[in-house]
Amino acid sequence: MLGNCLENVKKKTPLVHSITNYVTVNDVANVLLACGASPIMSDEPDDVADITTICGGLNINIGTLNKKSIEGMLIAGAKANELGHIVLLDPVGAGASKLRSDTAIKLINTIKFDVIRGNVSEIKTLALGCGTTKGVDADAADTVTEDNLEDMVAFAKSFSQKTKAIIAITGAIDLVADSKKCYIIRNGRPEMSKITGTGCQLSGLATAYVVANPDDKTKAVAAAVCVMGLAGEIGYANLKSGEGNATLRTRIIDAIFNMDADVLNKGAKYEVQ
Amino acid sequence: MLGNCLENVKKKTPLVHSITNYVTVNDVANVLLACGASPIMSDEPDDVADITTICGGLNINIGTLNKKSIEGMLIAGAKANELGHIVLLDPVGAGASKLRSDTAIKLINTIKFDVIRGNVSEIKTLALGCGTTKGVDADAADTVTEDNLEDMVAFAKSFSQKTKAIIAITGAIDLVADSKKCYIIRNGRPEMSKITGTGCQLSGLATAYVVANPDDKTKAVAAAVCVMGLAGEIGYANLKSGEGNATLRTRIIDAIFNMDADVLNKGAKYEVQ
């Protein structure tokens, strides 16, 4: 049951340092507060080492990267590694530009990440860039479907083995894999893709969940993915006539704020392979 | 009828690259998703050429410009021009500081814009700065009214002729002009000025609309202006007792999310001169 992961976050109120994009940063902060964690944002190279030191986890998101913030990511990551903190990478747009692909791969090569979370395209870009082409068909459509599920699970496990990070591939079906096992998660609503930042929010959540649940990090990430997806379902169910994506954005964070272990245990839809 | 412009956006889901201010960027992203388009934000000079290449349109907004992002605007604009992409300028605060006025004019002088959208003061600043003083009374109050409408329409057409861009001047009465014709639009609510970013959102919308409707760009911009104003009317009508500008902000994006061609055709209030 994943509910105890949720309870641990509320009990331990982990402090999470996010170096994240300015598009969705407010939602990341509010979702961290909603789940019981506490947010701090800082990207200035001269500030990040001190800030990450007082936190339990570091959430690195390259959504609106710039040369200064990349420098901040590298410094914060090194410090977090030195202190044994949890570190997560959200490689937003890897594959969409050379700078994003190069930066994501440089981060993976210099920082030890506990979790890497992205969509299929982003994770495939990293896997190809790191030379892990096993199980990756560059021509495959970039979604996890029932048809390619077995291959994608194998790919996620293999990329986890290579990177020593938990790999979370999110989309219509979500995968959360370490080298041995993979959670296959079927929570969520397609309407979530009509809101900017549900992925960024999930990365913040997942960082908090792993910080608060260090004994089973893969389960903690899976719990965060279920929380986000289930919040999307609850938020969507609460929409009234005339409401749209902007209200859904608010209701998802509200649903996370109100979620307890019991709701999560009943609503989480996953299997482990 | 403007409804087919709306349908084309939903059908073609144009990808829009925004270099925009960090105050309202989240709303710009969510409004693009609401209308059926897809947003990407990037301002780092080393990232923007790649990002704009994969998009159909570029939305440049100088609301919180800095030296690096100005460099990014120039690089992205040059690349977008090279590729024949749609480019829009939102000269936020032109006239309020030397850097903003100079930057807006430099952008106009080096990038070919398809659309320039601002309030009267901003557009007048550009027109004066570019030497187009015809029809501009520097002493005139900075609003379009029924009294000065004829002069303002002439000014908008003339500035369009000079810049080869569609000129959108928004306020209580909105004007959308090319060198030959001008849409005079009377949608909207005064309460929209109590929310930050309705102008920035409109610039994002207009970029998407022109990308999806290349055969009649002026009509596409007019459609976007009507969509935004009508969404303000619908959002305002849906406000309940005790609700204010923050709820209105949400309801406007919701109204765009739910708007279809029929609602737009019935609600759009415009004439063409």
Add this chain to the structure above:
Amino acid sequence: MLGNCLENVKKKTPLVHSITNYVTVNDVANVLLACGASPIMSDEPDDVADITTICGGLNINIGTLNKKSIEGMLIAGAKANELGHIVLLDPVGAGASKLRSDTAIKLINTIKFDVIRGNVSEIKTLALGCGTTKGVDADAADTVTEDNLEDMVAFAKSFSQKTKAIIAITGAIDLVADSKKCYIIRNGRPEMSKITGTGCQLSGLATAYVVANPDDKTKAVAAAVCVMGLAGEIGYANLKSGEGNATLRTRIIDAIFNMDADVLNKGAKYEVQ
């Protein structure tokens, strides 16, 4: 009665220049619009002097400071002082990193602030850094309580005397002090700490209130603190089942939008010592 302070803001619509963090900047802009003021954001060193010149007040918040924005803060502050404008400091995270503490202290030592607003830890950090250790027990828990109220009031007055700024220490109990008197304010809800940026919003509000009420600045800050706390109470009372921190965020700004002098006069809970 504080209601006339609120009315003066609505009457005078002060223009406030904010150099603030990108996490909560949208809320700061919308809360300024809600209260009747008008927001402009700019942090580029080459832009800030012009922008602050056309405003009545300057709100400096170091929540996501970087080397460029620090330069902007110093330039804008010097210009605002030169013009006799109202200047407020929100030293977010002072004490959490060397850069933040050093920057806040450098700002205080080079700019004349009318108001300094922070939580107890931040204000204590400044007081210690400036050498004002009188009344500050470094071992004391970092909250204002009924038990340490007398000491904290004395500390706030003493730090105000040293800095010549009005000191606002906000938390469960809020203090607003000049060298002679201290408002002790008991508005607000604990749930406000589950939303990012209520402090940043208050700093924006307080700047606007002082600009519009120059004859009794301490009272103006106290009024802004009561407005924010009362809006939290009203927003919380309006929450329905299933709503959480994201909806509360919206309702607080709505409550400020709808608040009038009468509501404030009836709802404000304060005493002066």
